[in-house]
Amino acid sequence: MPSNDIGIDLGTATVIIYDAQRGLLLKEPSVVAVDTRTGDIITAGSDAQQMLGRTPDRIRAAMPLSDGVISDFDMTTAMISYFIKKVYAGNLIKPRVVICVPSGVTEVESNAVVSAAASAGARKVYLIEEPVAAAIGAGIDISKPEGNFILDIGGGTSDVAVLSLSGIVCKTSVRMAGRKLDEAIVRYVRGKSGLLIGERMAERAKIACGSVFFTPEEDCKIEIKGRNLRTGLPGKVTVTRGELCEALSDPIETIILAVRRILEITPPELAADIHRNGLILTGGGALLHGLDRLLERETHLPVRVADNPTECVAKGTAAAFGYLDQLADGFSRSSTYRH
Template identity: 40%
Template sequence: MGIFGKQQIGIDLGTSTTIVYIARKGIALHQPSIVAIDKESNEIVAYGKEASKLVGRTSDRYEMIYPIRNGVIANFSMTKKMLGYFITQALNTSLSKPEVVISAPSQISKVERKAIIDAIKSLGINRAMIVEEAFVAALGADMAIEEARGKMIVDIGGGTTDIATLSYGEIVDSLTLSAASNNMNDEIQSQVRQEHDLMIGNYTAETLKIVIGEALFDPNEEDHLVVKGRHVVTGVPSEAKISSKTVAKAVDIVINQIIMGMKQVLELTPPELSADIMETGIVLTGGGSLLKHLPDRIQKEIGVPVRRANLPIDCVAMGAGRMFDELDRQSVVIERSLR
């Protein structure tokens, strides 16, 4: 135990963003999951926000590493270094040895689970545990998952969308999709290139999605945004006026995949729990859930009430941090049942 006492933290190790939550304190860190290295010296020059500032704006000397791909660790060495840096930043000390709960996609393999645990423990972490992303998202969204009634959570992150039904504090059925927020950006880039012969970066695509993107396009309320990029034919800097119709057409591809995945999970769900979900509704979490009118679109197509969690981006990290209280509660319940 360090001089600051035992720290309990929850980590949402996301494809796009890493969020650290300190139990009973709140969100301590919110940083892009990116590392910048100097290719000549092979040394790390920046993490997180500082590294993201270099994307697309530096010479070939620097390489941007994205350690997490589609919700899975793709580069263990960089992930360990990035996590070590972020945890130290969040706790403001390298002396404390915290207990960590980290989220992972619902269908992660045993090999991947062990690899993540090993990566965490190699940082000198006192105790580490992995919990399914959908489960901690539900905890962070304040869903009463311990009840016998069926609940449904859909966490739309950067690299994956986790869909799950829960009852009695357990995941009943689940599905992890690669269709997520980053795919929306990819589709926007592709659509802009196809319609305007303009190549735009991920930041510009994200801006289009946030400013004029929506899940229910209304031709009577069409909006536009002028963006800059590189002309496909001439190769010189250019700009184009992008319509909300273009953005809606792009994100619609991903939305349809998510809705199809939700229907697949609902088809597997026992009738009794399906009846509960009709009453309790579906809760959306994750940054991708912030797309305008997305709850309305899903409700329209599935026929079940849909709402967005109060703090959708932070739900997974908050839920991971609250797992310590949840484990204490379960221990009390088990102890009482044995008396």
């Protein structure tokens, strides 16, 4: 019998719905297209993403989440509802839902997520902080009295945390992640070549040739297209991996500083565990070329990328139903909230 318990990674860039029994149910961009005359949702996900920047006045395509939190409540509710109906078509029993949120989320932001999910048809809603979900999804036994160090880089936020005994010992969250890296590439290309490119083009360049740590032997090139700001005409330019590394250096430094901050306040006993266990990278940002080597150089820790890092948080979110009592009781400031 299909499970009615699902985990939702409600990301700034991508929504992933996962079922602990059935696995991945949905992976779609966090985009909604709405009819401006009626307010009705036209579509969401991949179809809506194709409309970004290409819609007439009667249609608005937008991303209702910004920096990991809800920026448009009504559109977020409509998007969650659309996706839940898509994976639970014909099912009369409403699902219980666990949604992961950034570790720095405020109470107001948490309540907005819960209200949106409840309005979208969830029977019961739980929230879990992203580093905890990431650790569970990476296969770590968080109940042990042992320090585990997690860095989750998503689309809107990067979360850093040290976990032990089913709890978060220390943590921080910075709103510097995938989207900000794309924006950094847009600014760099505009400043150096006078070419205005879209964020989707910047994202493709980042995935194909972006890097934060590489050797000349690993260099590559990619052609990117946009609008020449001097002539107003379509144009293109070729950028190298070295140039993209330069473009990404400042935002990546912000993430590295957050990692260092947590290391500085980690209790000595757990620091010894971390020196042995290393740093685990999760989220789409974990796939950025050279990031693991850069972090190894900067922290002097072994660094490994979790298996399937893009779905790691969603997988852990779905698996969190088996940890709800432990998480609610095991945290000095609970990372799971019942509603």
